[in-house]
Amino acid sequence: xxxxxxxxxxxxxxxxxxxxxxxxxxxxxxxxxxxxxxxxxxxxxxxxxxxxxxxxxxxxxxxxxxxxxxxxxxxxxxxxxxxxxxxxxxxxxxxxxxxxxxxxxxxxxxxxxxxxxxxxxxxxxxxxxxxxxxxxxxxxxxxxxxxxxxxxxxxxxxxxxxxxxxxxxxxxxxxxxxxxxxxxxxxxxxxxxxxxxxxxxxxxxxxxxxxxx
Amino acid sequence: xxxxxxxxxxxxxxxxxxxxxxxxxxxxxxxxxxxxxxxxxxxxxxxxxxxxxxxxxxxxxxxxxxxxxxxxxxxxxxxxxxxxxxxxxxxxxxxxxxxxxxxxxxxxxxxxxxxxxxxxxxxxxxxxxxxxxxxxxxxxxxxxxxxxxxxxxxxxxxxxxxxxxxxxxxxxxxxxxxxxxxxxxxxxxxxxxxxxxxxxxxxxxxxxxxxxx
Numbered sequence: 001x002x003x004x005x006x007x008x009x010x011x012x013x014x015x016x017x018x019x020x021x022x023x024x025x026x027x028x029x030x031x032x033x034x035x036x037x038x039x040x041x042x043x044x045x046x047x048x049x050x051x052x053x054x055x056x057x058x059x060x061x062x063x064x065x066x067x068x069x070x071x072x073x074x075x076x077x078x079x080x081x082x083x084x085x086x087x088x089x090x091x092x093x094x095x096x097x098x099x100x101x102x103x104x105x106x107x108x109x110x111x112x113x114x115x116x117x118x119x120x121x122x123x124x125x126x127x128x129x130x131x132x133x134x135x136x137x138x139x140x141x142x143x144x145x146x147x148x149x150x151x152x153x154x155x156x157x158x159x160x161x162x163x164x165x166x167x168x169x170x171x172x173x174x175x176x177x178x179x180x181x182x183x184x185x186x187x188x189x190x191x192x193x194x195x196x197x198x199x200x201x202x203x204x205x206x207x208x209x210x211x212x213x
Numbered sequence: 214x215x216x217x218x219x220x221x222x223x224x225x226x227x228x229x230x231x232x233x234x235x236x237x238x239x240x241x242x243x244x245x246x247x248x249x250x251x252x253x254x255x256x257x258x259x260x261x262x263x264x265x266x267x268x269x270x271x272x273x274x275x276x277x278x279x280x281x282x283x284x285x286x287x288x289x290x291x292x293x294x295x296x297x298x299x300x301x302x303x304x305x306x307x308x309x310x311x312x313x314x315x316x317x318x319x320x321x322x323x324x325x326x327x328x329x330x331x332x333x334x335x336x337x338x339x340x341x342x343x344x345x346x347x348x349x350x351x352x353x354x355x356x357x358x359x360x361x362x363x364x365x366x367x368x369x370x371x372x373x374x375x376x377x378x379x380x381x382x383x384x385x386x387x388x389x390x391x392x393x394x395x396x397x398x399x400x401x402x403x404x405x406x407x408x409x410x411x412x413x414x415x416x417x418x419x420x421x422x423x424x425x426x
Binding site for chain 2: 001002004070071074075076111112113116117140141145148151152154156161169172173174175177181182183184185186187188189191192193194195197
């Protein structure tokens with residue numbers, strides 16, 4: 001297992017898809033665990049802002065005419081029906097409790113990965129970032145895809161075990177999968193081959209040690 | 214769950230990293246389950262060849278001077294030590310039982326994904342491919358990363374549940390993970406949001422139905 005040097009001057013925080021349509025109670029893509037982790041995520045966001053660590057939110061949207069959907073619309077009925085990921089809708093607003101502040105960055109994305117077909121890599125290079133703290137929903141979709149893509153580009157991935165949330169998956173031919181099982185396998189895979197996985201508490205400790213050093 | 218139309222004229226087979234250093238008994242990156250699946254994989258390869266479905270093998274290599282390693286060398290001790298992924302070595306040869314034949318394609322890659330920093334996408338476009346059958350090792354590393362990247366590019370992903378193999382992971386802070394647990398979570402995630410997951414038997418049936426149609 002790797003242990004990276006975290007230099008706050010070269011670190012950014014990614015907050016993935018914490019929009020109403022994933023987080024609000026009863027939302028079409030609801031991730032109940034995503035709502036439960038908000039107090040911890042909020043603290044991480046606030047500490048990052050106070051340390052001048054850029055806070056980058058992603059929002060998943062598709063054009064109303066569907067020209068950017070590709071196979072996303074085959075895989076997700078609510079996308080095909082235009083019920084989610086609609087630009088300008090309430091659904092794609094960041095959940096109010098952790099809404100962006102002046103100086104934060106918002107990126108629109110169209111696939112699970114925040115790198116694919118977006119300006120994220122351009123922005124990170126311009127900000128001289130080499131370390132990416134990854135948080136948000138859904139652990140095994142957008143968060144994991146983004147962690148993988150970050151590692152390919154040689155960003156040091158810090159994946160927060162308690163600030164990434166998954167949902168239960170039904171039996172799709174391999175048995176029903178609980179969100180705990182998802183979290184266990186994804187965190188282990190990332191810790192083994194993609195970066196560091198830690199709790200938000202450990203991250204905040206590492207950042208304050210860095211300050212003293 | 215999606216069910217794609219599989220057109221053999223627009224389909225390619227990917228055989229990921231089935232090299233000696235992953236497959237041979239006692240190899241440095243041994244995946245015992247990868248050896249066990251060879252009879253099934255061999256059959257898929259042979260049927261694809263007989264149907265003129267391009268067979269594309271990937272091999273993971275790094276330059277001896279390490280300039281293409283990036284964080285791979287921080288994450289994997291055998292890579293840092295130059296013990297694996299060495300161009301021209303016995304380790305990076307495809308395991309003899311399923312070695313490439315004339316007309317097959319071999320791609321060298323340097324990250325888990327067979328798309329990242331390679332000519333795979335160029336080749337698939339030139340061959341007019343829209344469907345990618347994914348097989349090989351390791352399920353939750355190179356195979357899953359390649360499946361994710363294929364879906365972002367709108368290739369129809371066919372992920373074979375019995376021709377992708379994982380290894381057990383030790384306890385990296387989240388409990389030990391068996392290869393069965395990996396397989397369950399990865400296959401479920403892909404079936405939910407990245408493509409179709411099926412056994413090799415079902416694939417061969419679907420391909421022969423296509424022939425009759």
